Amino acid sequence: MIWTVPNILTALRLLAAPAVAVMFLYFHRPWADWFALVLFIGAAITDWFDGYLARAWKQTTKLGTMLDPIADKAMVVIALMVIVGYSSMSPWLVLPATVILFREVFVSGLREFLGDTAGTLRVTKLAKWKTTAQMIAIAVLFGQGVAEHYIGAMARITVMLGHAGLWILWIAAALTLITGIDYFKKSMPYLKD
Incomplete structure (x- = not known):
């Protein structure tokens, strides 16, 4: 096991995922919202840097290849x-969150089942856009939580952040569904008896 800078960034992102939830256990709002927002954005930024550095420095490892998608999924699932x-458990929030959670578990299960042939489910450009959309939506929704406490629940900026976050989350859910179907189609030849 090689601990390169990219692998350390990925491991930190993996540890940041549960820390987002812990913020709400140990801090009152709005501090919990602030800490979760900063932690989430910092971790999301490392998602880009760890991959970039691994390729630029030729430090791509099996450990990093395994941990990177796990860290991404953990960040998204726990934050959602x-x-x-x-x-308020609005269906406009719960439905896209459910689509995203279902797809992440489904594709992870497919990859586990396919084992060595999981290379057929390599990450696509659209899947990278999906992850980016998910992380932006989550950051905006955490930002809405911050804004509610400082500006007020009825203030225009809070409402605008909420609407923007939901729209981006729905876009992320659509991309999530499309990439999930694509991965399922690619795995079909390996699922036949």
């Missing part, structure tokens, strides 16, 4: 759980 848990 927190956002949904602290929301």
